[in-house]
Each structure stands twice: as C-alpha cells, then as structure tokens.
Amino acid sequence: MTVTVRFAPSPTGRIHIGNARTALFNWLFAMNNKGRYIQRFDDTDIARSTQEFADSILYDLHWLGIFPDVTEYQSRRVEIYDAAVERLKAARVLYACYETPEELDLRRKVRRTRGLPPVYGREALTLTPEQVAEYESDGRRPHWRFLLPNFTSDPLQPERTEVHWNDLVRGEETVDLASLSDPVLVREDGTYLYTLPSVVDDIEMGVTHVIRGDDHVTNTGVQIALFQALGAEPPVFGHHNLLTTVSGEGLSKRTGALSIESLREDGIEPMAVASLAVLVGTSENVAAAHDLNELAGHFDPAATSKSAAKFDPDELFVLNRTLIHQMSFEEARDRLIVLGISGDKAEPFWLAVRGNIDRLSDAVAWWRILSDGPQEQAEFSGEDRDFLHQAFDLLPEEPWNGSVWKDWTGKIKEATGRKGKPLFMPLRLALTGRTSGPELSDLLPLMGREGTLARRP
Known part of the structure; x- marks a missing residue:
C-alpha cells in the first residue's frame, strides 16, 4: 500500500500559517513514508471559490517547498458525486427534507426547552406523499440528509452508537453518532456541502491517511459512517492542534491574518515559516531546519499537543535570523x-x-x-573630527589584505592614545554612518583605500 495524503483547502482566500501547518504535516508524513501528496481544491462553493485563490495557494505551497504529485478540483468531478448520491438514495440512507432554516431553528429551540440535545429529529422521515406534494407545489425544494446508523430498527429512536478510531495524533478517539444531527449532504439547489465530495474523493483517489485540524474531530465520526455506507474502508485519521494568535484568536483566510503571502513579502524565509508552523505546539524544540528533509527528521504526528498552539511572530523572526546568519x-x-x-x-x-x-x-x-558611503552623515564633536583627520592621515598604503584594519587601528592607537570605544566608534560612524554592523576588518578591504578615503569627514 502506498501512503497517500491530501491537503484540501477551499480556494476562497489566501492560506495562512495555520493552513500551511496542515499542508506541511501531510507533506512531511508522505516524505517519511515514501508516499504521495494530492493537492485537492474543495471548490464546490461556486460563489466564493476562484481560480485566482487556487493559483495563489499553489504558489504559496511551492514557496514552502511542497510540490504535489497531482492537483484536483472538486468542481470538475460533479458526475462522480452525483453517482454516489444515487447509490445512497438506493440504499435508503439519503432522505429528502423540506424544512426552512427558520423552521429548523424553531425546532432546535423547542428541543432545548425540553432538555433535549438540539439535533435534527428526523421529522422528514414521517412526511406523507401528500405533504411532500404540497411542499413541492409551494415551490419548496428538498435538501438531502445522510441517515446516521445510530438506531437498531426505528430511526426515530436513536441510541448511543460509538464510532472509534486510533488517531495518528490524539490516540484513541470516540464519537457518539446519537449526539449528532444527520448531516446535510446536498443543498436545495443541488450543490454539495463539504462532507460528501470529501469522502467520495478520498475513496476514489485512494487516500490512506487524512491529517487535518482538530476542529474536524466530530466530523470524522460522520465521515467514517459515510465511508462505510459507500462500501469503503475509512482511511487512518489524524487531527493536529490548531494555531492561534498570541492573544488566542483563531486564524482566518478571510482576514488574511499571518498569510503566507504577507510573511513572504515581509522577507521571511520559507524554512522559518515551515519550522515554526510544524514544531510549535509539539514536544520538539522549535529550531530552524535548513530544509524540509531535515524538518521531516523532527516530525512526529504523535508528538503534537492536544491543546491549541499560540503562534508568536517574534519566534518567526528569531528563526529567520538564524537561517540568514547560516x-x-x-x-x-x-x-x-x-x-x-x-x-x-x-x-x-x-x-x-x-x-x-x-x-x-x-x-x-x-x-x-x-x-x-554612509546614507546619513554622522555629526561629530570637534574633538572627534580632529581625531578622524589624524586617523585618516595614517591610512596604510595599498595593497590591502585582511590585516589592514588591525594595522591601521594599531597606528591610530599609538599616535592618539585612544583605544576601545573612543577609537572604534568615530571610525565606524565615519565609514558606515551606523553605530553597529559587520566587522570593519571585513568591510575595509571591500571599500578599498580610495573608497575609504572618500568617507573622510
């Protein structure tokens, strides 16, 4: 079996550091298992999905070093989903519902007042042919729900039904299907929500491992049931913790918070982004990896904490400096x-x-x-100006080598009696216009004698 993973964002905005975390978890898992990585765009939301966003996501992933084995678009696979819907209808596990959003909201409120969980009560299963005909004549179009297998014989009498899986990240997980509403798979206009296309694609594309954020844990119980209803073995699931801002706020494609594009434009190195995105919120020390191969050696899904991880941009800048310096x-x-x-x-x-x-x-x-020369001229006291005139008079003749700075400052010290900061700071300001920076012993040979003399105050 070839390990096959997928990263499946909706192309409704630019991806942020949290999305990159999911993509990198999948990429590194595939790397460590000599597997395949599928880039899949869940673009069934026609109104908000654009090719421009899909292209920008691919560009961001390439910048991070992720190059998919194949790229797929759900909007081009509708016929496959249509066929799956017919199979579910034939198996009598997909049923038509005619409630309006207002009616559903009222029912949830009534259930809460009775001390019941606000889940869908499957009232649509009790509709008579006459009631259906009346709804149709009124212009109502049905949405379609998946009948969860949480009952013995009567779907109107759900009972505790546990779905278990061994999560790659979180260990043993359990979801009770009786605590959930039957999910809507098809909208009134015939378009698909996330759940059906995702499961059908995972089956059709041979996805063996689904690694995603832990906000999908409850969805996994539903999806395992849908895999089984379609006669397929569910993949192995892994749910990593989510990244938040330092203040604890969630990240969003819509707001552009910590987008990969903005970090790139700010001059951040891709491996600084990748290192922090992968290692923060794990038992591994957060350190700058030189490349994704090195990072893969530090990647273990099971080392990820169950609690949310706070992403501090200051840590990113520390990693960035490390990479630049090396x-x-x-x-x-x-x-x-x-x-x-x-x-x-x-x-x-x-x-x-x-x-x-x-x-x-x-x-x-x-x-x-x-x-x-210096972009801004420094202001010198009369004493320092006299010192610099004397110092530049002592500038050695060429040819210069790596010892010219030591030779020059030795002569200056001997002639003026200055040493330490009173000697070096005026020279640094005259040569660079800055109070700190690279070693002048390295810069002086690059300036040359003529270039150095041109900086004489």
Missing part, C-alpha cells in the same frame, strides 16, 4: 543578483554582512554603504 553564498547568490548585488565583491560582502541582518533584503542597505 546561509551560504551559494544559497544566496541568485537572490542577491536580483537585488543588484553581484561581482567579485559579492561573496566576501555576503559573508561579512549576513551575521548582522534579519532579512536577506537587508543586505541592500549595506551594499549601498559599501558602494556609495
């Missing part, structure tokens, strides 16, 4: 070229500045300082 020139080269950083000086420049930047794009400011 990034080789070979990894950075092409991206630096796009930023206008190239030539013989590009590699030593990158090695000099990478330890002092938070994002790769921050290198541009240092490249400009190296090429054009």
